Amino acid sequence: MKVTLWGTRGSIASPGPDTLRYGGNTTCVSVQGSDGTLLVLDAGTGIRNLSQTLSPVLQRVHILLTHLHMDHIEGLPFFSPLNNPGVSVTIFGPASTTLSLKARLMRYLSPPLFPVSVRELLSDLRFYELPSVTIEIGEFSVTSQLVMHYNPTLGYRIQGPNATLTFLPDHNPALGVESFPTSKDWTSGYDLAEGADLLIHDAQYTDEEYQARIGFGHSSMSNAFRFAELAGVKQFVPFHHDPTHSDDMLDRTFEDVCEVMAPQFDVTPAKERMIFEL
């Protein structure tokens, strides 16, 4: 599988001279299978750049939303296949007890928040709500599970023919835990991440910032490293960078955290347009 990072930033897009290397677009990752299967993980502002690289003869795409916070859906109406009558688009996302996934997305994709409504889109558009299940999409086996974040949020484990990717962009498994990590069976997201070849995981805050943001649903960098270690992953990609963190600051911070944590796995902080071949 080919994994491409189109948006690595959390909370709000933060373009500018200070974020050129890590990127300013919000969460979006594409996963391309050798059989042509295309998965898009979240639809932050990064999805617009992905659109521009897609083949004009694309027929089918699957968008897997972890949750519906704006930084994960705000690029959706700018994803050009949605307005192409020749394309079948399936949007997966967390279930709700009150409103369908389509109805919840329509709150954003309708006037006055956006000029075009869902029913005006020209693609063959379908919505599919995911609880904790495994589904087959092309060559991929995709497992979803609810994880610890603010509002119901899914994490994904994508098993390809040769490797496993785990995507937990917004996740705080340490919430409510006195000393993290605790046992594996009581750790949010563990089953999704266990032994993954590549873990893309929330590492939004420095340890100092985290103390003032407990309950915001995001991980400190150190706790993200601890989670990766607990899960026994092979490569860890710190992700969902805070919009206030500049490139230079992220360079320094990840260097410091790696020195302190001494991880036994590869660490590759997420940068926009970074590609992983698994």
Next chain:
Amino acid sequence: MSQKEIEVILSRHLAEYLAMPIFIVDPNGDLVYYNEPAEIVLGHRYVDTGSMPASEWSTIFHPVDLDGKPMQSEEHPLMIAISEQHPAHKRFWIKGLDGNQRQLEVTAIPLIGQAERFLGAIAFFWEVAE
């Protein structure tokens, strides 16, 4: 190793921060967690026992109803919440490990997760002052 569902993990976090005894059982009725105040009722520490089968925890404190008749495990509010998947409430006596009889009120609620997933039940215990 099967990780607990997030709703169960969150229920445990809530229980850890509350001062009343709380039990959490899985869909089979097996006790997967009890908090520190519940350790006093049960007479065991969670760190020592870990999870416990339904047959063990439901009889360990010799519950009897208000008429003094021994309660069957299926009469326990937690087991009703599991088997019938609706809330249950009961007042009954237990014999603590210290040998003292205690009258308890127990309210059990099934845990229904997102997408109607049945995840077990949670019970709140309340000691009735005499």
